[in-house]
Amino acid sequence: MDLILRNGHIDGQHGPDEPAVDTGIQAGRIVAIEPHPSHLSDLAAQGRELDLQGCLVTPGFIETHIHLDKSCLLERCKSEDGSLEEAIQQVALAKKAFTPEDLYARAVRTLEKSILQGTTHMRTHLEVDPGIGLRGFEGVLPLIREYAWALDLEICVFPQEGLLNNPGTDELMVEALKQGARVVGAAPYTDMDPHGQIDRVFALAREFDVDIDMHLDFGNTPERMDIEHVCDQTENFGYGGRVTVGHVTRLSTTPLELFTTIARRLADVGVAVTVLPSTDLYLMGREPDYNVIRGVTPIHKLLRSGVNCSLSSNNVLNPFTPFGDCSLLRMANLYANVCQVGKREEIRACFEMVTQRSARLMRLEEYGVTVGKTADLVVLDCATPEAAVAEVAAPLYGFKRGRQTFTRKPAELHRP
Numbered sequence: 506m507d508l509i510l511r512n513g514h515i516d517g518q519h520g521p522d523e524p525a526v527d528t529g530i531q532a533g534r535i536v537a538i539e540p541h542p543s544h545l546s547d548l549a550a551q552g553r554e555l556d557l558q559g560c561l562v563t564p565g566f567i568e569t570h571i572h573l574d575k576s577c578l579l580e581r582c583k584s585e586d587g588s589l590e591e592a593i594q595q596v597a598l599a600k601k602a603f604t605p606e607d608l609y610a611r612a613v614r615t616l617e618k619s620i621l622q623g624t625t626h627m628r629t630h631l632e633v634d635p636g637i638g639l640r641g642f643e644g645v646l647p648l649i650r651e652y653a654w655a656l657d658l659e660i661c662v663f664p665q666e667g668l669l670n671n672p673g674t675d676e677l678m679v680e681a682l683k684q685g686a687r688v689v690g691a692a693p694y695t696d697m698d699p700h701g702q703i704d705r706v707f708a709l710a711r712e713f714d715v716d717i718d719m720h721l722d723f724g725n726t727p728e729r730m731d732i733e734h735v736c737d738q739t740e741n742f743g744y745g746g747r748v749t750v751g752h753v754t755r756l757s758t759t760p761l762e763l764f765t766t767i768a769r770r771l772a773d774v775g776v777a778v779t780v781l782p783s784t785d786l787y788l789m790g791r792e793p794d795y796n797v798i799r800g801v802t803p804i805h806k807l808l809r810s811g812v813n814c815s816l817s818s819n820n821v822l823n824p825f826t827p828f829g830d831c832s833l834l835r836m837a838n839l840y841a842n843v844c845q846v847g848k849r850e851e852i853r854a855c856f857e858m859v860t861q862r863s864a865r866l867m868r869l870e871e872y873g874v875t876v877g878k879t880a881d882l883v884v885l886d887c888a889t890p891e892a893a894v895a896e897v898a899a900p901l902y903g904f905k906r907g908r909q910t911f912t913r914k915p916a917e918l919h920r921p
């Protein structure tokens with residue numbers, strides 16, 4: 506064994522009292538999981554052994570939706586009325602001054618924070634348009650290789666300022682897809698022809714054989730929703746299981762009957778949903794000055810209909826999302842609070858929406874704490890997933906392909 510993680514909980518399904526296990530790792534993979542204390546002690550651990558003292562071992566967190574190109578911009582932008590329009594306009598202004606070096610430095614800052622929070626997989630959404638050109642894409646592209654020791658990074662390119670109304674954008678999207686973008690995104694609500702943009706994005710996805718991850722239905726009312734059109738096109742293109750829609754805050758304002766109908770349709774055609782609780786809370790409900798809506802779609806209710814869902818950060822420290830420390834557990838905790846999640850199994854589902862469910866969304870096959878899988882792991886200072894969500898448990902150790910990537914020492918009391 507290269508590494509043995511002793512005395513850890515790997516599931517916590519039956520609470521903190523269930524037996525602990527020893528997890529053996531060799532050549533980057535999990536090769537043994539045995540009840541603790543196990544015969545693994547007889548095997549020569551040539552590398553390290555760690556006593557986890559009952560802490561939870563889980564697969565690393567997955568950020569399915571984060572914008573590395575526009576993170577850490579707060580000091581350059583204002584956020585006064587706090588609307589989505591202001592955020593887009595402020596970032597559009599700041600974008601003009603982006604250089605590859607500046608982009609790279611901000612992306613590194615956010616990436617490293619994410620790694621320290623236990624994130625081992627990330628899909629980053631990057632803007633391309635004639636204003637920014639491919640600078641965002643080219644600034645982030647080298648990080649895939651440079652940070653492969655800690656995190657698998659994939660790029661989704663999308664037209665934040667419109668596609669059909671913004672000449673030159675389509676060519677840049679095509680160029681980024683040729684140069685290695687693995688996912689194609691969209692923001693139809695900024696286009697003069699939202700359905701036209703959606704249709705073009707499906708055509709690009711088919712042409713380059715890439716998955717789709719769209720920003721969609723970002724607003725305060727149930728009017729002008731595009732989600733049913735996305736479902737229709739997912740069916741027409743045979744793209745079930747390869748399409749995700751993010752935000753869909755309008756869905757949080759629909760009456761239950763329509764919500765249920767859309768939930769069934771999403772499940773039937775295989776469209777996943779990502780909610781970005783921090784951004785959605787900050788940008789939505791800006792019109793009334795009392796009795797303000799939350800604007801966070803209750804995706805734990807979509808799970809009941811069989812829809813796959815994930816929770817993600819979207820942004821940190823910019824006009825879309827002024828707050829954040831790249832902790833996906835904090836997002837799960839925030840979501841559970843805002844959406845009033847109380848049942849034990851639904852609190853667990855919040856944990857799964859930053860782990861297993863996100864893995865399914867990104868179609869990661871090498872994911873999970875089972876023998877044979879890649880050892881992309883994080884150790885949390887708690888015994889169960891429910892406790893992790895409830896307490897925003899501290900990530901103590903991270904591992905990528907069996908190699909330790911970070912250590913966080915537990916806080917220590919100095920008694921008199």
Ligand SMILES: [Zn+2]
Binds near residue numbers: 720819
């Ligand atoms: Zn986004």
